[in-house]
Amino acid sequence: MMPSLPDLSQIPPIDQRGVEERAARIQTRSLKGEGKLAALKLAVSMLDITTLEGADSPGKVRQMCMNAMRPDVRAPEIGPAAAVCVYPSMVSVARKLIDKHASTVKVASVATAFPSGQAPLALRIEDTKFAVEAGADEIDMVISRGKFLSGKFEEVFEEIVQIKEACGDAHLKVILETGELQTFDNIRIASELAMGAGADFIKTSTGKVGVNATLPNTLVMLQAIRDYYRRTGRMVGMKPAGGISKAKLALQYLIMVREILGKEWLSSDWFRFGASSLTTDLLMQLRKQSTGNYQSNCYFSKD
């Protein structure tokens, strides 16, 4: 697609209380029986299992990859996860192991001076290219919140265009860092900029700030995706990240996706969870569904 700067005058305002009420109403939805089982399995398949710590080691990344490829050793039909998400320096480690197992798990890498994005554009482009060359299938970039908050929307847009170009064939997820954007209106504008610039996914957060993914933030982004799809016919994926650690909450996200975007978006091609500890809770709930017993996390591998 050709990048196209959205017409800012056409971006609708967002009413905070209305968004919160809609999100709250979605939380009253309840899944039971096979519907719940299917949704839990689907959630596992949508996981971007993530480690983004200074202390990350090749060993930790390799273990995480194993976990992503076969999350529950006692239930091999569950999984695999959608992707592993690591720093650029760990991409080659993950790539090697996943290729060795011929797994479908994608390798995603944060780039562009994650998490702050506070580096010159040239370095951020280099960062991106490095990750792609090391074998990343997907790039999770951060936008320049400073430029965005000072109203330099066109510059933000232009940067995303350039990073997208640097990605080549790799899919681009654009992290808006919703927790720093202050308002739902800004989240909507940032979503439009990212989609117009060519994002394959838009993503809420880095997981490194106070407020990460929330149902209301995600709702605003899903509605932006839906409107963009209505306008252009192009599907864009969604990835809430950070703060989703319980299966119940994950299912509410899926219900929201189904209600706002429809069943077409209910696959790992179009929806991901950026999470680390969510995996265990999903597996515990799945085991509970099959055995009837409430579970302990000591029966599930952490990495």
Place this chain on the structure above:
Amino acid sequence: MSDFSKFTDSNNDEAALENTSLVDLRERYDLYIDGGWLAPEEGEYMDTINPATGKKLAEVAVASVGDVDLAVQAARSAYEGEWGYMSGLERGKLLFRLARLIQERSREFAVLETLDGGKPIRESRDIDLPLVASHFFYHAGWADKLEFAFPGRSVRSLGVCAQVIPWNFPLLMAAWKIAPALACGNTVVLKPAETTSLSVLRLMDLFEEAGFPPGVVNIVTGAEETGKSLLNHPDVDKVAFTGSTEVGKEIQRQLAGTHKRFTLELGGKAAQIVFEDAAIDQAVEGVINGIFFNQGHVCCAGSRLLVQEGVYQEVVDKLKERMNQLVIGDPLDKNTDIGAIHSSQQLARISELVACGEAEGCELWDSGQELPKEGSWYRPTLLLDCAQSHRVVQEEIFGPVLTVQSFRTPQEAIDKANNTPYGLSGGVWTDKGAKSFSITSEIRAGVLWANTFNKLDPCSPFGGYKESGIGREGGVHGLAPYVEIGF
């Protein structure tokens, strides 16, 4: 099984059903008079059914003129006895206690309300019951502060209040009637709608448990005749009625020449005005809540949508999309958005009016969901290309049916919104603060919602202009109808 449970097209999903074992129904309910259960003197009973299944739930007594007289006498004795001498603080304490008991047994009442009335458990659980409890809490606090509600004046209670309520919010309407009446020191004889008596009758157990003296609240069940004999009883001092405008007018006529005061909460045909600058997605969601809340069986429902030209198509498309997501079915399923139509008569009226709309040239669109085979159901429906002259635009449908009209200028929207004998409520959707204040000022109605709809709160007065009624319920303004203001 609800559509929603088919999350992934599997046919084996379970509905998320609320547990009904909390509710143990008696086979037969007598009248509640003077603190006890009394069989109707003529021995007549009527069936109350579950509109979602069409099956009988229980039998309820039909009160005769003689039964009504006993109830009024009991209320009079209570008024002249212990209750009349009780201090405001003590009355308030009993009301506080009652509110707590309602909270404690809230789930049971929610299930009962859904069984008897057909409304979704999500609404009876999350909206009706919390509001019932908070209504009693709110008024409990007024009981010892009435002199502050009327600056410069002393007030005293009126006496015996006769109250008649409808079937759409059985327990909530009872709370709206009983709470202010008791807070102001009156006693009550209340007649619930003939199809929804169960929750109010069960509430009497809580009044006893809370320690109210006998006769302070009396319940006479029955149909129209019972209601008439109650409202026309000569020893009644105050009449409060919620129901249709037609009956409201008849009541005003019947009470003419008597000493009785009255308040009326009647019909409505509220406009929801969506401007081009509105937060469209939130407006669409609000419009959905405005019309489909409680199957549209709501007097303040936003049943007329007025959309500004520039966003007309977008709003209609998004409404359709959202309506397709609404879950119709078993009201006890926690995922149900649209429950059963309250009765076969109401269903017939909705169908008749919609057919009339089609005949008049409206384009009909409905959400197409599969409907359950038993019981009474109606799909969320849009009537597009409506004109002001259409019957469906002028008359209250009281069902899940939204008429849609477009407008160009704000003045046109205001004129259309006000072009009705009703004046209960209205809504405006715009991102511009100044505009929202000006439009809400221009609409001739008692309750205006800006960028929201169908919000209710015990401290917020509710009631209509014009043919939507006389008087307010809730808030400080809702006390006035239950007191004599001295000089």
Place this chain on the structure above:
Amino acid sequence: MEDRSVIKKTYKLFIGGKFPRSESGRTYRLVNGEGDVICNVSQASKKDVRNAVVEGRGAAKGWGDTSAFLRSQIIYRIAEMLESRFVQFVQELTSEGVSPEVAAREVSEAIDLVVHYAGWCDKYQALFSSVNPVSSPHYNMSTQEAMGVVAVVAPEESSLLGVLSAILPVIVGGNSCVLLASYMMPVSAITLAEVVATSDVPAGVVNILTGMRSELLPVMASHMDVNALLLCSGEIEERKLARELGAENLKRVILRDDAALHQSPYHILDFQEVKTTWHPIGQ
């Protein structure tokens, strides 16, 4: 100076700021206690009521939207104009059989009543409005709004004071009114029309009719474009009729005794609707 004939006033109706005769051409003779004819008074017809309501409706919105301060200024101006005609009102009351002392007292009280109500224009709202602390994130307020057109049947047994005590709460609150004066004591009401006409009260806000209550009360009570009716009467049948006919459009029917009303802001409240508005608090 040469003896000259005194020019006598023709007593007419006051509709839409003009002084028409009754469209029916009818008058009735007003006679004092000694049997002398005081004047011929216009006997308004149903159509005069209809015309007055049309004028009242036309003026209601503008008057209701007029700032409270300006309404107050205009009503205070009525007091000024009344004061300047003090002697005339005393004379007219006297001609209707009131003793000069009582008449002077009544005119004084009437002027003071206007001053009192002029001050309420921008104050009753603060007394009777409320900000309601709802439990959701909304700013919720209940305010007063004028009802629109109010028909007023003045007390039969009170003249100037009766008329003013009935009209003032109506117009202070931003309504327009169509008043039917006392049948036996209409003169002060007619002269009051001249005062109103010279007080910057917009045309149509106050309309004053003279005529027979038995003929006009049913018209006022059943009129579908009248929002409220104030009936000052102790007659059970009249009160019943007002409520019965008023039901047709759920008119607010306020019943008071056959006497001047006490001054009270609660009378203003009788002709106010309470409007509750919800605005979300958020971004």
